[in-house]
Amino acid sequence: MTRVQRRIAMIVALVCISAFVLLAYSVYGTTLLSGQKRSGWTLFIIILFLAGYGLRKRLPFLPIGSASSWLRFHYSLGLVGVLFFLCHIKFALPNGYFELVLAGVFLFVTLSGIFGLLVSRLLPRKISLRGPEVLFERIPRYNRSIQESIESLIVDAVRESESEILAKWYRERLISFLSAEPKVWPHLMESRRDLLRINNEVDALKATVSRTEQRALERIQELIEQKDSLNHAYVHQLILKYWPFFHVPLTLALIIFSLLHVVLVYSFSGGLE
């Protein structure tokens, strides 16, 4: 099955399941039978399955499908879970404080999950287009390497030209660019303003320096370009790495709140089955 076929099959399955859930909701709403407990238990099991994806990643040796298959299942089941959630709360905000908190936590988990889905689909592509594809943990080392290379070029140029222009420019302007923390929003927005500003300064500097220094500046310009690309990759990988910091803890809180909700429902439902 090709990727496209697989996606089409997934969409069709999701549509069918959603239609079935909505039909069941309508049928239960028609009768005196209480569909709340059924939808609630189904939703709770779905949440547990979704949380099970984290465990699956920690147990790669188990022959229970690949992590990518589990991830696709995680996405699909998450969407079905949202539908069950809406049916369970009858498409209206709960009235009680605790239920409101529970719904809020579910909403945050869902939104963070959708955010994760979007960033994991979009950001890798952006990183690939801009390059380079590097390990997140190694980016500081590469930055350090670039900075050392630039410093080396400037030292050599100053030695050869006996001019302090490049050294002064490095101290006053370039070092702050090299050592600054990458700016998140400009890189997410694909803004290259900082890079252009530095490049413009380099171009302006070229007109006032010797031929040796010009060659050094051309090489520095390339390294600045690489540094900006590394910043771009760093920002995008930072988001990819840290969005689960919201999703996973909230999921655990959701499971605990859901358990309490189940306890409360069974204690206060008055024997209603």
Next chain:
Amino acid sequence: MRFIKRSHRASSYERPHVEWECGSRCSGTTCPLGPSVKGECRATCECSPRLIGGSWTCTRSEENGGPCEEGPNVDGTCSKPLPPCVPRRTARSLRRRICFRAVGITLGLILLFGSGRYSKTLFSPGEVSRAHGNIGDDCASCHSAGSDGLGGWMHRFLFSDEAPNDSDKCLSCHPMGDSPLTAHNRSSAELEAVRATWDAEGGAIPQAPLALRVAAAALDISSTNEGVLDCMLCHKEHQGRLSNISELDDRRCQTCHSRQFTSLAEGHPEFSAYPHRKKTPIIFDHTSHLTKHMPEQGKEITSCKSCHQIDQKGMLMLSSSFETGCAECHHDEIRGEGAAEVGIAFLTLPEVDIETLRSKGIPVGVWPEDADGELTPIQSMIIGQMGVDIAILSGLDLYDLSEATPEQLRVAQQVVWLTKKLFYDLATRGQSAMIETLSGFTDDEQAVSLVAGLPPGLLHQALAGWMPGIRDEMKDAVVKDSKTLDAFLQSFSSGKAGASKGGRGAVTSVRDTGVLEEELVSAGGWYLDGFTLFYRPQGHQDSFVKNWIDLSSTAPKQGLARTLFKSLTAESAPGRCGYCHSVAQTEAGIAVLQWYSFRPETAARAITDFVHRPHQIKGSDEECQACHKRDSDAEYLSNYEEDSTATPRTWVSGFKNIEKATCTECHVSGKAPIACLSCHNYHVTDLGSAAHEQMTKGSPNN
């Protein structure tokens, strides 16, 4: 610059799963050793020089730049010391810690708020409706788990097999009769009977709405909770202060119904006997009154509202009271004007075959020779209740005892002596003697009402004339140290009582004037006629008559009581109670006279309600008669004949049935309400009496 170095010599191995990483990582000068598992910095030097061929050699790895140019110090130490750092946690470690903290914070919040004073507010699923607003945060009022805390709820969930039945809590304030949790508060037998009636009446079964058909096909609805319908199934609380917990979707109403339909206009069964399903407690023939009696009296009814007024809720059209609607014609009738029997015979000296008793050697003492009456029903019942087996005299005339058995003679003797005792006690000890006697089979309060101002003086004079020696007889008969009836009967049986002497005769003083005794009490009250004490009803709601009828309904010795009940409720009986008030059978099979026309506060809640006010737009009679069309040919009075077997579905009303089309002229979608609950009630139990009982008994929790 090439970032990706594939060689293991050129590139270090990343370990993101470890707990700690070098604190200098951000600056790109990571120490090759890295922190310990406990997060301690292990930085010393870039390498550990090795002594090779007598000289110290740098051992820095190629990955970290290879051997340094400076080489080791002469003492063999590395010339490039590593600056120490403060190791920091890896991203994965941080995430794990955040997860643990999230779990801890969540549990902490639950414990903090779940066990505090705000737990009920926090865990409440929402405000209760305004009707239950007085309950506030007292969860235990409605939930058996309400008095528990977090631990109790957990325990219930984990270890309790028994589901709490909180419907009982609802019923403590909202009594719903004997079958509170069955459909419509009716037993399964009653529901089955209704279904059978519908099936018998036939008619096409309408097409159920699609959703209901799907529900019926997909779900086993009939087995819902084994026929027990908990209150919460329909009444959803905690939906906010302004919510209406009595609202229910039409389709949910129809879930259990065998005949499901779309709306009143589409599929709802035709009205079969609406609204005149029940025999009216008051016998009132509209046709005969409007076409015969009232014209004969020269009266004209100009409007339905002359006799029927809408109640305060705007729901029911109530009938006028007797005083405003009936008294003008019927008041004198009740007091006996023009009637053959004016008064109710209370006590009498019956005609007894004294000669036969004497010849058999049975002492009866003094007895008036010209006593000519028969035992009155009231007297029979009193003597019967005093322990005399008066039924044995059934079919036997007291004035001819020639063929009586010894046992019958003995009873006849007891009747004679007890009658004399009743008269004598009444004449000498007054009303208290009669109250004392009646208290034997009713309570004191009712006994007082049954005496109704009985005048001892009236009897005192008469008794002296009828039986001059009765005082001596009674003195001899009554055993001084015992006031029991057995002692009394024993005393005269043994011949202690005096010899028989004929009396003087019945009261005749007023007859000589040509005026009847009963006419002297035209406003009602007691009078003597012959050897009989009569009571003439004083008017409507005469408590003496009402109480004797009520007593005869419920008193033991049903044979005598039934005779008394029939005599007092006969159509022509004094007081004419039975002329308008019909007899009904209670569930226990006891015949009672229905005193009230219709009392909304005690009436059973009907399955169908009709709110009159919104239907009276102009307030004209035409509006009333658009629905209530009089049926002149109906044999209304046949319902009240003694052998009538009229049931709510077969009884004959004086009005024609209302047709569904009359309602669907307006009650169609978008024009007027068509929801089931617009016209129908789910709970049809006797809420009035149940609530009254609840109020008088107090809460079951008390």
